Amino acid sequence: MSKRIFQHPEEPQTGKRYWRSLGQLQDTPEFRQWMHREFPQGASEIDGNDVSRRGFLQFMGASVALAGLSLASCRRPLKNLVPFTKAVEWSVPGKALFFASVMPTRNGGMPLVVTTFDGRPTKIEGNPLHPVNKGTTDVWAQSSVLDLYDPQRSKDVLSLGKKSDFVSFEKDLEEILKTSADGSGVAFLVDGIVSPTRERLRRKVLAKYPKAMWATYEPNGNDLEVAAAAVAFGNGHEVVNRLDQADIVLTVDRDILGVEGDIASVRGFAARRKVDGPKANMNRLYVVENRYTLTGGMSDHRLRLAASRSGAFLKALAAQVAKLSGDQFLATLAAGLKVVDTKIKDKWVEECAADLWAHKGKALVLAGNKQPVAVQALALAVNVSLGALGKTIELKKSAVDASASIAELAEELRKGAVKGLFILGGNPVYNAPADVHWAEAQAKAKTVVHLSIDQNETSAKAHWHVPAAHYLEQWEDCYASDGSYVVGQPVILPLYNGITGNELLAKIAGISADPLTLVRDTFAEVTSASGDYSAVWAKTLKNGFFSNASAKSIEAALRVDAVTKAIGDSPAASLADGQFELVFITDSKVDDGRYANNGWLQELPDPVTKLTWDNAALLSPAAARKLGVDTGDVIRLSMGEKKLEIAALVLPGHADDSISVAVGYGRTEVGSVGKSVGVNVFPFQTTVDRRFLTGVSALKTGRRHALAITQEHGALEGRGADITRQATTQEWSENAENKDFFKKMGIDAHAPANFSLYTHPPLDDVHGWGMAVDLNSCIGCAACMTACQAENNIPIVGKEQVINGREMHWMRTDRYFASEGGDADEPEMVSQPMMCQQCENAPCETVCPVNATVHSEDGLNVMAYNRCIGTRYCANNCPFKVRRFNFFDYNQRSITNLYRWNLISEKGTPDSIQMQKNPNVTVRMRGVMEKCTFCVQRVQEAKIAAKVKSSDSGVQPRVPADSFTSACAQVCPTEAIVFGDIRNPESRIAKLKEDQRGYRLLEYLNTENRVWYLARIRNPNPKMPDAARAGSASKGGHGHGGSHGHTSSQNGGHA
């Protein structure tokens, strides 16, 4: 393929207009009306409202030619249509191209590799070269590709809600800036992403307008953690938690493995959780929390405690640690923290503190990052006393300059001092703390400019709304959490004319440069490159990051006076008996509401509650009894004037005097997906009460609200030993030599050896695909579910159909609560990813009357969609219930409109949504059964590639071990899922399936599954009062109902 040279025509000054009628030429309203009547299908295309296939080709072709084009301003310059009649270099139809990029997040950039087909990004993967995530990602990165194609994204510049254009906006922008030469009266409010280019432009802007105000607001950000670090170690210091260095971890109200951590902490934890044998040095996790979180689910010891009592717990803990260490200062600090009452289990604290002290230098205490600064500072002091500094916690220099808070900005606004307010990203009208009264304050500004990817509550109240580019559409950059510089490379031209915040800042700073130049200039600055750095730049683009710039950890000592003062000044959190605390939790799906219009996220079950399309008031079974409510009953929460009505959801293991509600729901100005979903709890949150609000009263209303929960039943029903096997470290080391220890638990301890009357045709391919799921390192985050959805074109079905039990996820993460005595207050939580087990003796295959599901020689249970008539018999006969049926035509019908007679309903999917689809996976129609295929498209691609490489038409050569993997295995942040070729002795799966911990589900059915689960190991501290509870989930239902088998070691004894 010869290199293509683009010969674009000169940009015409006054282009020729081709027209078909005088009406079109004049473009009269009558003509437009006529056109809409005549061509309802194409009208929007001619209007330019929606991105169409033809329009898309324009973007697509041009995206290849993007590099090097200079954008003179934030106005969209003319782009030329480059047809595919002459092949574009590298682009082969149906073949994926991969580009390194980055997703900016508040925890630092997530380094990515973006899969694109014919110029459209379809799938996000982690950057395997980057040390922070090593090719893995999370739920939000996976689903961000759908945001790109959201047909309801902001498309136009709006002036007071009316469609306008960039020219008028720029004119007005100049007006605003003209009035203020030194920047007084100009203010900026930005979100919490850490972008070097933005920081550079900020300095330029502030250099030009020194009196301008710069504020940051991130509703679920870690500003209080930064503040605590500033108290403890001085301004500009940030604390980095090194879970990979910790033997003992104690978290207090901190979901470090879930929404209050990042991928680095998850991977750090998992690295110390993975075990290769009973002698492995596995970490131990103590969790104190008010509700079950992913972190609590992984814990070895868990104490349920109201979030407002976290300070009391830390006070008790600090006192114990001080006693053991003889640290007089810590003892003083602990005594100084004011708490109202201390309903803390003494024995628990004592033994926990003893364990932490025994592992001095290898222990880590993490306090909630939204707990009051004093509480977090006390936790840091405990860490220092435990010798954690420089070992399990490190300090680094903050990558961003300090900025004002939203409260300070609101104060300025209220004074009437702000003429021009620029809001870059975020949605403060919706999610600012209630006591800031943001909407009111914002209205005081003369001109408000809001740059955002969607038209939200804030845009509705802004004078100018400017559409923002998605991160996949424009050049951006970020620091990853390890401090490396990561470049965000665009993979498609902006679909809807969005611009980046950097472009806007550059414009304000008077810099005339396109986004690429802006980023390149930052790159030069960050890398201190001089002269021609294009080779380094090219390498950085290819790899996606520049690692030399990694921030080094710095040293600092605990600032004794500042900590003492902060703790002394802190008021006591009070929680009176009979009242509840209301805990604000970061939602695992819509975050602070920003992802409310993302259907994948709305339909993704919360990893713990399994709730979709809603938020709910989580409360304990005891609290529910007290209020006389059950799941789905609407309760009224009130605190003074504020009232809120929300459905209750009874969650085992929740603290009794606590109610948790996820923020981010109840959006009003949002696309059709997020509309009327959930209840907005932000009005209860204040700048002081970021985490919890005490003294809330709750009342039953008598009304019901339907909650769409994907898992109706959470108890194991005594089947733990069959389904989710686990053992404690002690039990395991006692049975270290027993090969069958984990294989003969539950019913398999008694079932006679399997034999089959029927032999299936030989599975004689050179490959045999299999999967292993390590339950010990799976945290249950559900990133695999989203990755599967993106990879396999899985539709969403809407709230109503989720209630009907018809969600389409090919894989799910089962979450069980279990306890030996059926105690719903103190259960254990277990997560288990469940996908098609690809049984060699597949029960689904024998019952299909039309041979639509059959076995391949390489061991896959495959579906022929074209052949399927939809009897659903296969799904009925599946012991794992992993098959999914298309009850409606989800790809053709709107989810709000499924019951309308098909013949008179609109059909079709928006063009932009079609662009997300993976071209190598069939989009299924209604009436067809589907299920996990082990990503057969990836398997085939690898096999074909191997065959092409060998140039032998006859024999299928073996695909190199672990050279590709399934979508779920690829995304898994803890690498708990491993996919590969069981016939290749060098592959990881071939070794894992022989692991002592390996077992197959329902082995006695003789289905010969190709998925091996690796049993979970709990590492309890035998001295703890609740040590006997660890691992109880798999004990309760041993075969003979308790006559024997109270411990797993006895379970194993049957072998």
Place this chain on the structure above:
Amino acid sequence: MADSSVKLETPHELVRPALVDHGRSIQWVTENVSNIVESSTPKWWLLSFCITSPIALMGLICIVYQISNGVGVWGENHPNGWAWDITNFVFWIGIGHAGTLISAVLFLTRQKWRTSINRAAEAMTLFAVVCAGIFPAIHVGRVWYAWFLAPIPNTNAIWPNFRSPLLWDVFAVSTYFSVSVLFWFVGLIPDLATLRDRAKSRVAQIIYGVLALGWRGGNRQWRHYEMAYLLLAGLSTPLVLSVHSIVSFDFATSIMPGWHTTIFPPYFVAGAIFGGFAMVLTIMLPAARIFPQINDMITRNHVDKMAKIILLTGSIVGYAYLMELFVAWYGANKFEGFTFFTARANIDGKGWYQWAYWIMMFCNVISPQIFWFKKMRTNYVVVFVVCQFVNVGMWFERFTIIVTSLAQDFLPSSWGHYSPSTTEILTFVGTFGIFLSLFLLFMRFLPMIAISEVKGVTPEADPHNHHLKH
């Protein structure tokens, strides 16, 4: 016996009651049965038809809606891939068993009392199978590809999966329907000729004439006819056992606890006969009230015999229920134990559908026990009420088997409740409309009692019969 000096006295209790009461003559039989067809349309018939046919139409509209929008308009979900659809299918196909049993098995075993009820029972069988056939056809997701089930050699060389019980079902039910139609029609030929001969209008003469296939009632024709009837009876007899055995294989060959049970084939067949006879009585008892003249042909004796069969098969079904519970306990498989004792019987309060199970238990096992008393067997009101219990109970039996096994199976994470949608309920109601409309049409236009066969069992037809003479 020929010795006239010894007078043989049959004990009173061993005297077989007459099959036609009041010593009715042959001519009386012809007259009274034909009269039903030949008289002008009664008001009750018009009224009934005006009720049943809109219900049938409503059912058809529901079916069109369901095919148009997808199976989602029903209540099925994950994990309940089947629910009312297959429940209704098995319910109707079970009802369709009485006809063949009466016409074929009782014919071969020379149970002459069958003659007065076999025609209506066979018609009911056909209509029930029509209703049954609707459900497996429309329950599939893509009904327009249902022809994939047919073993048609095609260019792709893809055959149906002969290992699938669902495919066996297709063959079993279609065979059963074809043979039943044939058997029914062959039985009708002499009566159609009778109607042709009596018809006064030209149109009726032509229609009945064509249908009678040139029957003249000659000896040669009778000889061939009776041989054909006997052969068809022989052919149908195994079908009585095979159809429901194969329907039960849908469940028995699966691996779901509660389905995977070797007792299913005999238990399903017994259940089908049980339910079938209840439905025959449900229809015949009102008919006998509407047409008092047929009371001499369908006598208390008939009702008594059918009630005995209901008692027998009901007890077999009850035995099967108890045996399932025993095996679930004895087998010590926790999953199976859970399905029977928790999901169905709900002894520990964790089951969801115990009401369905206990309705089934009461209706099918307890209620027929009243038939141990002859007084009850011959009391039409009692018999009718018990038959309604049996109809309900047999529907719940299938619902229990299907839904309890699916709703709470191996992994608690995938458990899910099921409840029917309005469309689904109306479709089922619609099949009753179809069934009753067809039966009303049958009563109006065809002889509902086999004239020639009943004539064959009247005293007149057997001049040597002596037991009436003393």
